[in-house]
Amino acid sequence: MKAEELLDLAPVVPVVVLDDPDAAVPLARALVAGGLPAIEVTLRTAGAMAAIERIAAEVPDAVVGAGTIVHPEDAERAAEAGAKFLVSPGCTDRLRAAMTATALPFLPGVSSASEAMALLEHGITAMKFFPAEPAGGAPYLKALNGPLPQISFCPTGGITQDNAARYLALPNVRCVGGTWLTPPDAVRNADWSHLENLARKAASLH
Ligand SMILES: O=C(O)C(=O)C[C@H](O)[C@H](O)COP(=O)(O)O
Numbered sequence: 001m002k003a004e005e006l007l008d009l010a011p012v013v014p015v016v017v018l019d020d021p022d023a024a025v026p027l028a029r030a031l032v033a034g035g036l037p038a039i040e041v042t043l044r045t046a047g048a049m050a051a052i053e054r055i056a057a058e059v060p061d062a063v064v065g066a067g068t069i070v071h072p073e074d075a076e077r078a079a080e081a082g083a084k085f086l087v088s089p090g091c092t093d094r095l096r097a098a099m100t101a102t103a104l105p106f107l108p109g110v111s112s113a114s115e116a117m118a119l120l121e122h123g124i125t126a127m128k129f130f131p132a133e134p135a136g137g138a139p140y141l142k143a144l145n146g147p148l149p150q151i152s153f154c155p156t157g158g159i160t161q162d163n164a165a166r167y168l169a170l171p172n173v174r175c176v177g178g179t180w181l182t183p184p185d186a187v188r189n190a191d192w193s194h195l196e197n198l199a200r201k202a203a204s205l206h
Pocket residue numbers: 015042067068069087088089130156157158159177178179180
């Protein structure tokens with residue numbers, strides 16, 4: 001899969017911060033059932049790699065990725081755990097090289113024209129725009145599309161069911177990401193039908 005194809009799997013990529021790897025499989029099943037197959041599990045918790053492994057092994061319809069790839073060595077570890085894509089909040093030369101070496105599709109994070117252009121020099125045309133709302137939101141991305149129409153973005157950071165459509169209306173946005181699909185209370189209470197409903201609403205965005 002190419003990074004561009006990843007962006008077209010669904011209008012929303014749930015960003016998941018998971019403390020309990022035992023919750024990973026029912027959580028992923030609920031999101032997939034609601035129509036959101038691409039799921040980003042952030043490497044911010046001790047159980048994140050285990051969660052990725054379980055989703056990859058037990059939820060065949062999910063396309064599970066690893067987010068918050070900050071250290072170059074995380075890229076290979078995530079690939080070994082079964083991640084199908086990688087996402088980072090920003091990018092460095094070492095991180096780009098490490099993500100490229102996995103041969104997985106990846107979305108490096110950028111928040112400026114210069115950062116996007118540095119990646120473009122390496123042939124990368126699909127990126128995460130992070131943190132989307134604080135960095136200038138939909139108007140900023142709209143402005144980037146003038147000089148850089150060849151780049152597609154997945155904005156993430158401050159996006160909700162209520163403002164997602166503003167981004168999705170832009171020609172250079174193919175999907176958005178966010179944590180609103182997995183409210184911590186609902187995950188703690190194993191309220192999987194709530195997650196499925198949130199996913200279904202998000203999947204109907206366009
Ligand atoms: O660290 C990363 O690589 C991330 O994935 C950052 C997340 O995309 C944002 O933290 C999303 O957070 P919300 O604003 O709650 O939707």
